[in-house]
Amino acid sequence: MKLVEAAAVILVAFVVAPAVRGLWVDLPSTGTKCVSEELHNHVVVLGDYHSFFGQNDDVNYTVSPSISVKVTSPYGNNLYHQEKVSYGQFSFTATETGSYTACFTVDGEQHGGKTVTVGIDWKTGISAKDWDSVAKKEKIEGLELELKKLEGIVQAIRDNMNYMMSREMDMREVSETANSRVARFSIMSLGICIVTSVSQSLYLRRYFRKKKLI
Amino acid sequence: MESRRRLRGARVVYTLLVLLFLGMVNLVSALSVTVNDLECVYEYVLYEGDTVSGNFVVVDHDIFWGSDHPGIDFTVTSPAGNVVNSLKGTSGDKFEFKAPSSGMYKFCFHNPHSTPESVSFYIHVGHIPTEHDLAKDEHLDPINVKIAELRESLESVTAEQKYLKAREARHRHTNESTRKRVIFYTVGEYIMLALASSLQVVYIRRLFGKTVAYNRV
Numbered sequence: 001m002k003l004v005e006a007a008a009v010i011l012v013a014f015v016v017a018p019a020v021r022g023l024w025v026d027l028p029s030t031g032t033k034c035v036s037e038e039l040h041n042h043v044v045v046l047g048d049y050h051s052f053f054g055q056n057d058d059v060n061y062t063v064s065p066s067i068s069v070k071v072t073s074p075y076g077n078n079l080y081h082q083e084k085v086s087y088g089q090f091s092f093t094a095t096e097t098g099s100y101t102a103c104f105t106v107d108g109e110q111h112g113g114k115t116v117t118v119g120i121d122w123k124t125g126i127s128a129k130d131w132d133s134v135a136k137k138e139k140i141e142g143l144e145l146e147l148k149k150l151e152g153i154v155q156a157i158r159d160n161m162n163y164m165m166s167r168e169m170d171m172r173e174v175s176e177t178a179n180s181r182v183a184r185f186s187i188m189s190l191g192i193c194i195v196t197s198v199s200q201s202l203y204l205r206r207y208f209r210k211k212k213l214i
Numbered sequence: 215m216e217s218r219r220r221l222r223g224a225r226v227v228y229t230l231l232v233l234l235f236l237g238m239v240n241l242v243s244a245l246s247v248t249v250n251d252l253e254c255v256y257e258y259v260l261y262e263g264d265t266v267s268g269n270f271v272v273v274d275h276d277i278f279w280g281s282d283h284p285g286i287d288f289t290v291t292s293p294a295g296n297v298v299n300s301l302k303g304t305s306g307d308k309f310e311f312k313a314p315s316s317g318m319y320k321f322c323f324h325n326p327h328s329t330p331e332s333v334s335f336y337i338h339v340g341h342i343p344t345e346h347d348l349a350k351d352e353h354l355d356p357i358n359v360k361i362a363e364l365r366e367s368l369e370s371v372t373a374e375q376k377y378l379k380a381r382e383a384r385h386r387h388t389n390e391s392t393r394k395r396v397i398f399y400t401v402g403e404y405i406m407l408a409l410a411s412s413l414q415v416v417y418i419r420r421l422f423g424k425t426v427a428y429n430r431v
Contacts, residue, residue, distance in 0.1 A: 023243040023337070024256035024318070035245045038334075038383060099246070117256075122245055146361050153368045160375045164382065171386055178393045185400040192404055196411040203415060211422065 022048065022121030027067065027106050029115075036101040039094040039124065040163060046128035047071070047102060048121035050087040053114050065116045066107045074098025083107070091128070126156040242369070244336040244376055246273065247323070249286060254322040257337050259313045261347070265366075266290075266313050267373060270323070270335035271306035271380035273387065286331060287324040293317030306384070308377060313339075334380040338373055340366045 027033050039045065051067045064086035071080040071090055075098070080090040084107055094100065106116050129152060135145050208214045247253050259266060272286055288307070290299040292314060299311050303326075313319070323333050342362045345354055 023245065024258075025247075026254060033247075035247055037245055038379075120243075120245075122243065124244070127242060143357065143361070146365075150361070150364060150368060153365070153372065157368065157371055157375065160372075160379075164375070164378060167382055167386075171382070171389060174386075174389050174393060178389065178396055181393075181396050185396065189400060189403060189407075192407060196407055200411050200415055204418060207419060208422070213422070 022119050024117050024119050025104075026054070027104055027116045027118055029106060032103045032105045033118075034101050034103040035120065035122070036099045037122070037124065038099050040097045041094060043094040043125055044091070044128045045094065045100065046089075046091045046123045048089050049104070050119045052117055052119070054117050067116065067118065068105045068107055069102065071100070071102045073100060126152050242336070242338045246332055246334040248330050248332050249323045249325045250330045252322060252324050253333070254320050255335075255337075256318050256320050257339065258318055259316050259339050261341055262313060262316045264313045264316075265310060265340045266319065266337065267308075267310040267340065267370065268335060268337040269306070269308040269373060269377040269380070270333055271377065271384055273332050273334045273380060273384050286333065287326065289322045289324070291320040291322070293319065306381060334383070336373055336376045338369055340369060342366065
């Protein structure tokens with residue numbers, strides 16, 4: 001009985017107060033707070049947000065302040081935009097490589113001196129996978145499902161590794177071109193220095209000869 | 215009869231609970247924030263004794279000289295208010311500690327300089343089921359412990375990869391900046407050199423042009 005009670009309490013805690021999961025970020029009373037992540041192509045992102053007042057101001061989480069949320073792609077496209085909400089969910093698949101930003105702004109001034117906190121649960125890649133549907137489709141459960149999750153994580157690690165290797169190759173090329181450029185430009189600079197000084201001397205010699213000084 | 219049914223019911227609940235924990239306590243967060251002066255994020259730790267691990271890297275680097283900006287300060291405060299972990303003046307590091315109590319932990323980044331910096335961080339709270347999670351009459355299935363340990367090892371590999379990715383992003387920014395500087399500064403140098411030498415010639419011409427003419431006559 002005690003175990004069942006404990007299980008019930010914890011389940012309720014996870015369901016009713018989703019702010020417990022994910023990161024909490026304090027929002028300034030004016031202005032926007034943005035969080036971002038650099039993603040590459042074909043990455044699935046799942047985001048959950050929930051706004052509330054901090055524990056000092058509102059112990060039982062009775063009031064949900066309204067905020068506005070905006071999610072933008074690296075090229076400025078608007079992926080998700082909601083005004084005057086206090087909780088919600090967004091999901092998208094990354095189509096461009098770059099920094100994806102989620103910005104939160106507090107609506108209006110009605111909160112007085114209280115700080116608004118947003119609980120953000122930002123999941124990318126393998127963490128955003130819907131394991132319940134996989135379990136239903138393949139009719140696996142319990143231990144098998146856990147092992148399948150681990151297999152997914154390993155696959156994600158491998159994919160990440162390959163991606164990092166290709167990035168390292170790109171960066172190596174940039175470094176090597178910069179290296180050859182430094183050498184080339186320095187030699188050119190030496191050449192220009194010599195040319196300038198020689199032309200200076202020749203010009204002045206011609207000038208002084210014309211002025212009959214030498 | 216009644217007690218056996220109750221025991222079986224409890225066992226089912228126990229398995230479900232453990233699997234729920236295995237699924238749910240996988241708390242990870244990887245994000246970037248811009249730090250103007252002080253930025254704090256909070257992460258909830260469910261169990262006392264959980265290992266909280268993570269890393270952070272200062273990514274955006276628009277500063278001129280590398281020695282100007284020593285880095286940012288990082289502090290972890292426990293729910294009781296005492297500082298658990300603290301790193302000063304670094305441009306990126308890994309951290310790991312065992313949570314002394316459950317509750318809300320505060321991870322703060324402090325930027326001692328006026329230029330805003332962008333910090334990419336990753337925090338992971340890992341839990342391995344132990345005897346303390348269960349009621350007195352239940353046994354701990356070793357396979358659940360092993361699966362949790364396996365998952366934690368894989369998570370540490372993932373954390374390492376995220377750290378490398380953030381460092382690579384920072385390196386890429388430095389490379390781009392180097393490339394731009396090479397082109398911009400060398401072309402500027404050529405122009406300055408040409409300008410300086412022509413100014414020299416003009417000045418000498420003027421010097422000799424006025425004075426000598428006077429003395430010549």
